[in-house]
Amino acid sequence: MIPVADDILKIGIGTALALGAIGGTVWYATSKLQEHNQDNAYERAYGGKEKQFPAAQTAIKLQMAFENVGPFGAWGTDEEAVFRALREIPTRKDFNRVETEYAKITKGRSLAQDLQEELEDGWSSGYYQKAQEIINKLP
């Protein structure tokens, strides 16, 4: 190999390593920041460890999303609002609490059954499957 090409190769490798290091640092800093923000979001939402996840509020959000009454009458189920409410639930245990609260505010209705009835529209939209995925992923 001629010396000039060798130098260019070294510079190239050096640059790649430097960029890799910068990229790695940025990635690490970003993921740490995200973790930090998630912790903060949890604390903001639930007021720290001593307070419980507000299951009743989420149950109400779900019921409102199912009914989705707008200024011109019922608009049908608001699927995105259902997903948003489900994604707020931190654990399976909290989901069970939401189910209990839902039964209370609906005089005994089953959340699992209503999720199916509200999201299975017979058009293979995948809404019900998506809700199931969110629930199944709960720790």
Ligand SMILES: [Ca+2]
């Ligand atoms: Ca509905």
